[in-house]
Each structure stands twice: as C-alpha cells, then as structure tokens.
C-alpha cells in the first residue's frame with residue numbers, strides 16, 4: 023500500500039470511529055478536523071466547528087478558570103494530558119468526558135498541533151458514583167448494625183424483668199440480662215453457655231426445666247407463679263415461658279421472663295382485705311359475711327345446720343350522742359375484741375355497719391347450741407367498758423335464724439334473722455329471739471301498715487281522742503291528754519301501740535307529731551280556759567331540730583296560750599343526746615309550755631332525771647297503779663316518786679286508775695292528779711255548739727256534755 027493510500031485509509035478509519043470523538047487542534051487550539059464520533063458526541067457538523075477554538079466545549083466556569091489553555095499547556099510540556107470533566111454539547115447539554123490530548127511535533131521538534139480524543143463516560147461515571155454511594159451506605163449500615171446490636175443489648179439489659187434465653191436443644195443459657203444477674207446472684211458469664219442445672223439452685227432449675235418442657239411440648243406460652251428463694255430473698259415470681267424460632271427454622275429457643283410480683287400481690291391482698299373488712303374494727307364486712315354465708319350454706323351436712331345471728335347494740339346511739347363518736351368508735355373496737363371470745367374458730371363475725379353485727383355459725387347440731395352461743399355473746403357484752411375514764415355499758419339484742427335441710431337462700435336466712443332481731447329488740451335489752459314463721463307474717467303486716475299509715479296521713483284517717491285528768495277532788499278536770507286513734511278503712515280502729523313505733527321507725531312520726539300538736543291546740547282552744555291539753559312527744563321528734571318551731575306554729579295558728587299546752591316525754595328523751603334535748607326542753611319551757619315526765623318508773627328510771635330538768639309534772643306509770651294493792655315494790659316506788667315530787671314541788675299524776683280502791687290508795691300516797699278509765703275514757707272531740715246558741719256559762723256545764731260521750735277503748 024502507498025503511503026498516500028495508507029494515509030487516506032487512516033483518515034477514513036478515524037473519521038468512521040463513532041464511539042470516540044477524535045479531532046485535531048492547531049497549536050492555538052482551533053479545531054482542524056472533526057470525525058463522526060465527535061459529531062455524535064458534541065452535535066456539531068465539521069462545517070460548523072472546524073476553525074473554532076476547542077474552548078467552546080468547556081463550561082463557562084471552566085473557561086473562566088482557563089482550563090482549555092491549561093490542558094493544552096500540559097500536553098505541550100508533558101506530551102500528553104489526560105483529564106475528566108464536564109463538557110458542553112452544541113445544544114448546551116452536558117456530558118462527562120474522558121479527554122486525552124497528545125501534542126504533535128514536527129521533525130524539528132516544532133509544535134504542529136494536538137490530537138484530542140474525547141469519550142462520553144457519563145454512564146460509567148454514574149455507575150462509579152452509585153458504586154461509591156453503595157459502599158458508603160454499606161459502611162453506614164454496618165456501623166448501624168453494630169450500634170443496633172448494642173442498642174438491643176442495652177434494651178434487654180434494662181427490661182425490668184428477668185430475661186433468660188435458652189437453646190431448646192442443648193438447654194444452654196444463651197442470654198441472661200442484668201435483672202437475671204441480680205435476681206439469681208450470678209454474673210452473665212457464670213450463666214451463659216451453661217444449663218440451668220449447672221448454675222442455678224436446684225428448686226429454681228427444676229421450675230425452669232418444667233416450664234421449658236411444657237412450653238416446648240405445646241409450643242405456646244406457659245405462665246406460672248412461684249415463690250423462689252433468690253439472691254434478693256424469698257420472692258413471688260410470675261414466670262412466662264415461650265418458644266420462638268431462629269432464622270433457621272430448625273433452631274428453637276426458649277424465652278423465660280420472670281417478674282417479681284411480691285409487692286404487687288401484697289398490694290392486691292391489701293385491696294382485697296380492705297374490700298372485705300371494716301376499716302374501723304378490722305372485722306369482716308358485709309361482703310365477706312355474705313361470702314362466708316354462701317360458703318357455709320351448701321356445705322352443711324345431713325344433720326348439721328347453719329345459723330345466722332343478727333346483733334344490734336342496745337343503747338349505742340345514746341353513747342354516741344352523749345359521749346361523742348370517738349368514744350362510740352372505741353366502744354365498737356373493744357366490742358370487736360370481746361365478741362369473738364364467745365365464738366369458735368370457724369364462725370364469721372362481721373360488722374354490717376353502725377352498731378349492727380352479724381355472725382355465721384356453720385355446722386350446728388342442735389338449735390340449743392346456738393342459744394348457748396347467743397347467751398354467751400350477751401354475757402361478754404354485758405360488763406361495762408372503761409373508755410377514757412368513762413364507764414360505758416351497752417347491751418346486745420340478738421335475732422337467730424337457722425337453715426337445715428330445707429332450701430333457703432342466704433338472703434332469706436339473713437332476713438329471717440333480722441325479723442327475729444326486731445322481735446328481740448321489742449322485748450327489751452339483752453334479749454335473744456329465734457325466727458318463727460309468724461314473724462314473716464308480722465313483718466309483712468308491718469310493711470303493709472307502714473304503707474297504709476302514709477295513706478292515713480294524707481286522707482286524714484288519724485284522729486285525737488282526749489282523756490280527762492282530774493285533781494285530788496277526782497271530779498275537777500284540770501286537763502286532757504290527747505291520744506291518737508287511727509280509723510283504718512278496712513281494719514277499723516288501730517291503737518297507737520300498734521302504729522306509733524312504725525311511725526318512729528320510718529320517720530313518719532314527724533308528720534304524725536305535727537298533726538297531733540296542731541290538732542290538739544286547735545281543739546283545746548274551745549275548752550274551758552283552765553284546762554290544759556297534754557300531747558305526747560316521741561323521742562324521735564327531738565332528732566330533726568324543728569320541734570320548737572313546730573310547737574310555736576301550733577300555738578300561733580290555734581291561738582292557744584302556751585301555758586295551756588303540756589308536752590309529755592319519756593325518760594328516753596333524756597337518755598339520748600341529752601344535752602341537746604334538754605336545751606330543747608328548756609326553750610319550750612321558756613315559751614311557757616309545760617313539760618311532763620311520762621311513764622315514770624319504767625325503763626331506765628332514775629330519780630337523777632328529775633334533777634337534770636325541772637319537770638312540771640311526773641306521771642306515774644299505770645303498771646304501778648295496777649299493782650299497788652298486790653305488789654309492795656310497786657307501792658314503794660309510788661311512795662318514792664311522790665316523796666321526791668313533794669320535795670321538788672312537782673305534782674304527780676297517777677295513770678291507769680280503774681278502781682275505787684286504786685284511787686283511794688293513790689290519794690293516800692299523795693298523788694295530786696289522776697287519770698284512768700274510772701275517771702273517764704279517751705273520747706273523740708265533739709265540737710261545741712256555735713257561741714251564738716251556746717249557754718252563757720258554758721264552762722260550768724258538765725264536761726261530758728261538752729265533749730260528747732263517744733266511748734273509746
């Protein structure tokens with residue numbers, strides 16, 4: 023091949039290369055020729071670019087830094103210059119170029135120009151960049167993994183539970199956290215890589231083994247609670263064991279988490295205790311009582327019974343009222359210590375509230391055994407208590423109900439005992455009563471009566487009867503006592519002894535009492551001016567603090583002068599809350615109202631009461647009148663009362679005089695006033711004729727005429 027031919031071929035070859043931009047520059051850097059690769063890479067046709075300076079391929083910033091000239095300079099001085107950098111296409115887009123510039127010298131060493139080979143390596147550069155990024159990322163991740171593992175380790179260490187992980191196959195401990203170290207008293211190093219038998223006390227190891235076996239068998243979670251002798255002493259632990267699989271599904275691990283629940287259990291036990299015990303006395307409360315009763319009922323054997331005793335203290339309220347709640351509370355606490363002395367280990371004594379207690383006696387063979395227990399209870403309560411220098415005595419009333427073979431619910435049994443208690447209370451202090459079926463009927467009647475009584479107040483079925491009281495002449499009437507009667511639409515006339523106590527128990531006494539005061543005053547205003555009207559006040563009327571205003575309104579509305587109203591109270595008014603009640607009585611007295619002490623000689627009678635308040639009258643209870651001829655004790659009491667009446671200058675009224683003999687003896691004994699069937703029965707008030715037709719000397723008329731003669735029981 024001729025030199026010329028080979029030169030042409032060489033040029034064709036170069037011009038045909040499309041992957042490389044190959045062109046020549048003159049010594050000033052102007053493009054001398056331009057191959058297909060250059061056109062492809064940079065977008066210029068040879069006509070457009072030949073003759074232009076190659077600096078136009080550089081970015082403006084690179085041109086400003088003089089890079090084109092520097093590149094040529096290096097090639098000239100060093101023969102070759104190689105670099106990579108951004109180059110600009112005709113359309114302004116950029117590509118990353120690998121550039122090689124070779125200086126071409128003539129035979130004499132003079133510079134002819136440069137060859138320049140440029141390759142678009144944008145893609146390679148991108149790959150490299152990604153590779154670098156991936157490497158950076160990988161390094162970052164590996165650092166992160168390292169910190170994650172330390173992080174997880176810290177987490178496990180700080181879990182407030184003991185954590186042990188064991189390999190299911192070898193049973194070696196693989197992991198033990200910090201809590202495990204303190205609980206078990208071994209360092210991680212001592213535990214990890216060894217089995218529980220190898221490093222833990224035998225009983226703990228046995229439990230862990232057992233739980234592990236169970237968890238592996240079921241592949242589930244096992245929970246248990248056990249007391250362990252640990253490095254921190256005897257602790258109750260809640261143990262959860264579960265199995266999990268590793269990345270390789272054939273590997274299994276056992277995770278044991280132990281939580282110390284000693285304190286939590288103690289707190290729960292305390293809450294449970296508080297829910298079942300009375301805070302004041304520490305005795306079981308109503309809830310525990312019920313639970314124990316429910317437990318006792320079905321377990322009674324063929325011949326054994328369960329007894330429920332309901333207890334209520336006699337006179338507790340007055341202790342509270344007179345000595346204060348602190349003494350009352352102390353009394354209850356002392357009782358809580360005394361009462362169990364009468365009981366067996368298996369009996370449950372509970373405080374239901376206030377001064378109410380109840381007892382479950384399981385396994386009773388004979389009814390009489392319960393009587394013995396009840397009597398013992400009465401006996402242990404009887405001796406007086408010494409509380410902060412006060413001598414306090416109370417009694418206890420007990421109602422008893424027994425459940426044997428018959429199907430009887432806990433509720434029923436308790437209600438029966440309650441009904442029996444009601445009966446015991448009615449019989450006085452320190453009494454016990456067994457439930458009898460009639461009591462249920464009586465309780466039902468009481469409830470019925472209570473409902474009827476509400477109705478009676480609304481529909482004016484209540485009425486006052488008046489019984490005359492005479493002076494020593496036995497004929498001059500000085501006043502009349504108002505006695506309530508209830509005319510029931512079906513049952514006929516009901517006597518106060520049948521309904522007053524119901525009114526007292528239900529609070530209806532306030533309505534009844536208000537009616538009696540207003541009605542008695544309104545009717546008495548029509549009587550002769552020297553006659554008084556006596557109205558009975560129940561102790562419960564003293565409890566709501568409005569008694570004084572009630573009396574005042576009755577007087578004001580009727581216009582009756584205060585001195586013509588006499589209120590009759592019993593000693594129990596002085597017994598309960600005496601300071602407040604005496605103040606009330608004194609206010610009434612200051613208003614001019616007279617105050618009589620009723621039924622004197624019965625109940626807690628003490629002549630001392632006569633000194634605590636200046637009574638206007640003492641009424642000697644009719645039981646003494648009835649016994650005067652036959653009972654020397656009755657006579658002695660009448661004498662004593664009259665003696666003190668004389669010395670304190672208080673008139674005495676003998677109640678319940680039915681015979682001439684009684685009247686005679688009572689007159690001899692010095693009674694100043696008399697009341698009884700002999701002198702006049704309680705009768706309904708008969709309105710007087712209108713003043714216009716009334717005879718002038720109405721007051722002188724026979725009183726039977728005035729009041730009519732509607733005889734009453």
Ligand code: C2E
Nearest residue numbers: 504505506517518519522538558559560678679680698699
């Ligand atoms: P009390 O205050 O002792 O009243 C006297 C009771 O003796 C009356 O009974 C009267 O009917 C009865 N009585 C009168 N003379 C004789 C007699 O010669 N022989 C006999 N065996 N009894 C006689 P009553 O009316 O049944 O009243 C019973 C109790 O009911 C009263 O006893 C009183 O404590 C209470 N009571 C009556 N009315 C009221 C009232 O309006 N309010 C209050 N809080 N209590 C009342």
Ligand code: CA
Nearest residue numbers: 503558590620
């Ligand atoms: Ca009376």
Ligand code: CA
Nearest residue numbers: 620621641677
């Ligand atoms: Ca009386």
